[in-house]
Amino acid sequence: MKKTIQYLFSLVLIAGLVSCNNGDNQKKLRGQGGLATNAAERVYVAPGEHDEYYGFFSGGFSGQLGVYGLPSGRLLKVLPVFSQNPENGWGYTEETKPMLNTSFGFVPWDDSHHPDISQTDGVLDGRWIFINGNNTPRIARIGLETFKTEEIIEIPNSAGNHSSSFITENTEYVVAGTRFSIPVPQRDMSIKEYKGNFKGALTFISVDQETGRMAIKFQLMMPGFNYDLSHPGRDKSHGWFFFTTYNTEESHTLLEVNASQNDKDFIAAVNWKKIEEYVNNGGGKMTPTRYAHNVMDMDSHVATSTIIEEVLTVDPLDVPGAVFFLPTPKSPHGCDVDPTGEYIIGNGKLSADLTVHSFTKMLDAIENEKFDGEAYGIPILNFEDILAGVVKQPGLGPLHTEFDDKGNAYTTFFISSEVVKWKVGTWEVLDRQPVFYSVGHGMIPGGNSRKPFGKYFVAMNKITKDRYLPTGPELTHSAQLFDITGDKMELLLDFPTIGEPHYAAAIPAEIIKDKSKQFYRLSDNKHPHATLKSSDVRIERNGKEVHVYMTIIRSHFNPDNIEGIKVGDKVYFHVTNLEQDFDVPHGFATIGANNAEMLIMPGATETLVWEPKQVGVWPFYCTDFCSALHQEMQGYVRVSPADSNLPLSWSVGED
């Protein structure tokens, strides 16, 4: 009893000491984690110096992809992908409009989630980066020489393209899984009849190794669960793909309660090599559907959109031994595979523990048919027989796990707002650091591949609150950079992001920076409306359509005086930038344009449509400060009444 009182007394004393200290330092401690003293030095990239990594952060509801330098956290560029971007005309110019075409028509927006960089032998190779549009299911491919979206493919029979866009270790496939199951084919039916009638499509998109061109190889039509996230097998488990599921209850309403009832949901293990073989031997069923495939031709910079009207579907029951369910506690969210390919981590977001499955044990359970029933004919493996281990009580609300190159895993916890470092194999917790606040994904450069570059960990947080100067009710999302080279993680930096960074991918800068294009060669310009020399400058009328073939070079438009345009005309300005130097884009803007301005890179041609509505003489000008004579880079269009007989004329430098 006396001892107990002594204990209590000393506890109170300690608490007093701590709270005294906290009074002054709480704010500071919270910001720096109390550890990193020379943090500024370690994230400082001196003027003119380059960052060590390119970080590609999904733009979430902005639909774009943010390019950041790491460790500085500096925003280098916002790459337009799924959303119109008036800044450079993406989705507004005639060349780029087809990129945003879908089976629903022109969709100028999306919700971009999970970027993933192409790989060879499980190692980042920096050829392309892929990202999914979650809302109107699409996958985009961005070339890492031009940093331009080169291709967008729509995913049919899908809704809520969330367990995407993750790639196999030789970039054989980009995989897209549906979060929302739907009737396939779509039809008018009662929502209440969801259970047993809806389907969840898992789509395998092949990638041409030369051109990067995507094509849907097959769609695996799974039971109507919610396929949340996915991850390819690595190394020894290469050939398999793993998808977390929730709502295995197949509830159609109030999912926050009804989809959280089962003690265990599943990770679906898909042997895609087996299905690929089945398909290559004529398996699967061609099913009518509609989806858009949009390709930017990189010689002409003109995109075309093609509607494809069928897709090859595969019923998992037709390929025995290809699909299994791994029971995983409590609505697993992230699905992650360690660099060796042995461990499959199910981040059960409503569970307090982390469940780790063993790939070897999984194969053994399949071999020896250690099944625990089935779901819609798909065998469920016995939980205990495939379990590799459990990370006990690491935190609340585990979402995602990334890996370093020293056998450690880093799991993000949304509810307890922290990152926890643990040892793969012993499942022992090594360190935990708070994040501000409520982290979603974490990212280590190469941290989902066979070869992580384990220097930094970036937490992408869902809640910002007081981390920056307040900007009214609407705040930016925040990312936080940790140094993970030591035993303990050290918080180095906070930086704001665009939209909502769901996931990110980063790559050592030296892999791609020297391949980055400086300008397009004019002699390679295959644009059908390009004007490659001044003598080809002209204006042609075809009914109410007027095509202006214009060139630009510092610092004038040719032509810069245009007459003979009439109210009601549809004027196509095909503008070719004749410059052949790095960082000399020109902009083109007309008064009253109902679309946007456009930027034309050196050597490229872009087209903006202008529909003049008022008689008068109207200016156009260069929007991108291009030279000392930029302000002089301007011109006039004379717009005459609709019934005018004034012939077309054009000139530059004439009195």
Added chain:
Amino acid sequence: MKKAGILMIIGSLLLLGLFKFPLWNIMLGAPQYPDPLGMNIYINGIEGVKEFDIQNIDNLNHYIGMKTIPKNHEMWEFEVFPKVILGMVILGVLLGIIGFLGKISYKWFLGWLILMSVLGILGMYDFNLWLIDYGSNLDPNAIMKYTQPDGSPMTYKPPLIGYQKMLNFDVDSWPAMGGYMMFAGMALVFVSFFVGKSEYKSLKDR
């Protein structure tokens, strides 16, 4: 006079480098051009250091009214220089062979060197005349007209050799690989003269 003859032959042959490598190089760097623009001057024409450098230099020069950099066919020099150099190489090699066989005096080697030097100086003089014209014969309607502190119009002649600051540009003008090979060749010929002289002496002393 075997050694001297060989040196004479090698020295003259080094001039052939001018057909492969630039004689001279002019680089233009500026705050906006961290990766400087440059031109390589060959005996048969001017080329950009990078593919589009000439186009970009011309593009900048039009602001201050400079003429465009001459194309190969626009200057007679680019026709004549290769012939002169080739002639000197043939002459040098012939002198070397005859010298090697001991049929002529080592003084001929010096004669070749003097001729080459005179031609070189004439070439430099001509080159400098072009630079002066290029840098000061400006379009009266130039977009930008700058003046010297004394009020006279600014000229933009790049230095014949060395460094000069011109407006926002740092201009460096130096011999390039072909030029260095030519100088080395001429130096070898100079050496061959003395080697020939000592060979001649030792022959006489015997």
